[in-house]
Amino acid sequence: MIEPQKEITAQQARSLYKDLLLPRRIEERMLKLLRQNKISKWFSGMGQEAISVGVSSALHEEDYLLPMHRNLGLFTTRGVDLYRLFCQWLGKADGYTGGRDRSFHFGVPEKRIVGMISHLAATMPIADGLALSSNLRDNNFVACSFCGDGATSEGEFHEALNLAAVWELPVIFMIENNGYGLSTPTNEQYACDNLVDRAQGYGLEGMKIDGNDIFTVMDAVTTAKENALEGKPTLIEAKTFRMRGHEEASGTFYVPDEKFEKWAEKDPIDRMARWLKEKQFVSGDNELSTIQDEVDERFLPKLDRALEANEPVFDLQTETNRLFTSFDLPDSSPAEQSSEKRFVDAIQFSLQQAFEEDDDFIMMGQDIAEYGGVFKVTEGFIDQFGKDRIRNTPIIEAGALGCGIGLALEGFKPVVEMQFADFISCGFNQIINNISKAQYRWMPPLNLTIRAPHGAGVGAGPFHSQSPEGWFMQHPGLKIVVPSTVKDAQNLVYSALYDPNPVLIFEHKKLYRSIREVTPDSCTPEKIGRAKTYRQGSDASIITYGMGVHWAQEVADEYAKNGIEIEIIDLRCLAPLDLDTVKQSVAKTNKVLLLQEPSTTLGPMSELSSLITEKCFEHLDAPVLRCSSLDIPVPFSPKLEKHYLADARLKETLQRLLLY
The missing domain is CATH 3.40.50.970 (Thiamin diphosphate (ThDP)-binding fold, Pyr/PP domains)
Structure with a gap:
């Protein structure tokens, strides 16, 4: 020695x-x-x-x-x-x-x-x-x-x-x-x-x-x-x-x-x-x-x-309660002013408000600092919040997510941006095996937010157009938010930031600059996991989320001209899943079409179809139908992509449901 x-x-x-x-x-x-x-x-x-x-x-x-x-x-x-x-x-x-x-x-x-x-x-x-x-x-x-x-x-x-x-x-x-x-x-x-x-x-x-x-x-x-x-x-x-x-x-x-x-x-x-x-x-x-x-x-x-010593005793409520930490929503004051915002503006607004309120928020991602992110969500943030809080990372999805865990353990509120949702696969191990299971196993709550621009319809090809939100539904311990409106983008992103549990937010790229809405110039926090009745109807229910809400609205407007009223349920969150709102709509209209942008096989609506069949069978007057994108990679050509997407078959599928 x-x-x-x-x-x-x-x-x-x-x-x-x-x-x-x-x-x-x-x-x-x-x-x-x-x-x-x-x-x-x-x-x-x-x-x-x-x-x-x-x-x-x-x-x-x-x-x-x-x-x-x-x-x-x-x-x-x-x-x-x-x-x-x-x-x-x-x-x-x-x-x-x-x-x-x-x-x-x-x-x-x-x-x-x-x-x-x-x-x-x-x-x-x-x-x-x-x-x-x-x-x-x-x-x-x-x-x-x-x-x-x-x-x-x-x-x-x-x-x-x-x-x-x-x-x-x-x-x-x-x-x-x-x-x-x-x-x-x-x-x-x-x-x-x-x-x-x-x-x-x-x-x-x-x-x-x-x-x-x-x-x-x-x-x-x-x-x-x-x-x-x-x-x-x-x-x-x-x-x-x-x-x-x-x-x-x-x-x-x-x-x-x-x-x-x-x-x-x-x-x-x-x-x-x-x-x-x-x-x-x-x-x-x-x-x-x-x-x-x-x-x-x-x-x-x-x-x-x-x-x-005693062996553990299984209690379902105890085990389930370990997945998430309950918390009180932050106080909010009514906004004195409102303004028109695009989808992307609302997300930027919510991030900006939270970062102004709490210095513990830190954002990490590729090109998010001086460049402002590829979608310019964080444009100007580095000037306002500084390089310590708006941090460019190397191209390391897993490394950035793991770093976020460490920050959260020390009381920070990290936000990790995936440049495109497609790249989240490179961080899958951290999300599935570290983040989702953390609190159930032994960790304190992780206030960690993961933002992921997803979705097709912009001619971006098979590696920049995927909708991977369904990949994470089977892994307890994660909350999954997919907003469809400007107002929801503003409030749900803000709510996710303050949620002490891990939240994945999927932001549709095509919605970033294609929809507008007048919203209050202050975010309103709300509990994550509540669906909304986006449109009242009595003849059939389209249950969907994200871009699907806009597809559903378009076809519902067309049917309304003939006196057929289609109800639209916007899930808004895939986990926790608001089955109560779904059940109420099924009991009301008795016919259900499940609309999703991801491909058919093992998409989010496969799970919802099973749940509706189990929980609402006595209310159904027709089989539960799904309308999904095709089981092929997302094609690059706009002409091919148009036929890949679910809305190409939406009217046909809805017509089959109504005629059953």
Whole structure:
């Protein structure tokens, strides 16, 4: 072992040895419980303890830690409640997720620990958001994000590193290079000599260290924190080795025996024990045994208690209530003036009002600053609100969304703009696996708004015309807003900004500058998830949203000339879905046409059709009909696109319904 840079007392040295020994002793007991079938799985960090303990020891309690599978020592050194920790692994009610997630898939906000998910590297952009909040508020803390060698091939690893470098964020990225990504050796994962070589390419500080020497780790992290706080984020590659399988069931048959022999000599706990004896900080093996007994006494009673703890009890209302946080709408005063606005103006107006009211709003996206966004929604914002709050990002949808999570965890209200809704697929992992599940699992509410210009009819082709709003309906924990009118664009966007839960807003590109309306010069907040009867009628109901409302209005006007009154229900929100308003309309007209811009198969109206059939069957005088765009990509040519879109078949479909 190297000598620590700072002088260390015998008491401090023994305390550090206890910190190393505690996760090892806990793991040894967990492996016994695994064999007894009392826990379902175990990801071992044996042999890697010096990294977790070293990082936790070198950083301060205000610094954030974003661990992965093999960082038990991080939790124990930070002093988390061991009883709750054991309950977490056992799936008990008193665990950090109450049995809703497994092993290390949890965080401890009061300890500044942000938990992992199974999708590797997905939490790394979150560290960027946490670090950005430190800069914006001059809080002087850093965020340290962990990953393994395998995760360095993931896109979010690269997006996180690049963003940290460009924004000069106080972040430390710690790679635990233990030689294998599950069973794949590093020589089959990357071609560079060392992973830290990538730091130079991103403009980061870089260090390669012996991850099995706790003093080396502590010294490196201390230096890295100093660099990070000076605007020099740092990538550390800690060379280490795991002495067990990726998880116990996978075994270690793919690892040559000589590797185990080589790394056994570098075991961080044995090295520390030898150093203690060399320095005469302990008298010998008897004292080391006494220390081990003290460590066991620290956790065994809590483990025994956890083994007898209550299992979680399923209650539907409790589980459902965890999806969203309830809240009171902000106060609003009647506007003294009104003005004519286009759809795009209303969205800009709502954003501007919210940003003027609350400095915690921050917007991120591609070309949104000086350029004002490709649709000019944020034109002039940078002059009014400054570059700290209106932030151009690199082309990193996942990185920007993950950064938004970190900002939201620190109390900011981030707004992330997807340049086109089509590009939201590049951020799908963050939305589906981090954002939507966050509060149900363990996180506090995330006031995160995602804006996405969607829709066809403007000749933009298959990659700039899609309507992906239905993709997100099956993922609880997200609210989905699709306004159709200028007034709704103004008020629903404003309401989404103040909603403490994640909200996706899909803004139709063709509506931006094609519709106008006189609206009050002040936004009115309202609860998200309420449909509206856009037009009263008695002969049939067209249930739709977004651009579909305007298609429906056009055909309803035509039928009204012949005395046929079509009711139009504007859903306005796809999640939560207002089924009560739908049911009232079905009971009134007894015939239903479901109109959507997305393609037929698995579009939003497929779900609504099923719900109407289940809940309103006795009121139906005809089959529920759908009118959708075709099951083909959105074509570029306006002549082809015209026939692709649902309104090309709307009158024909409505006529079939009325004649049934």
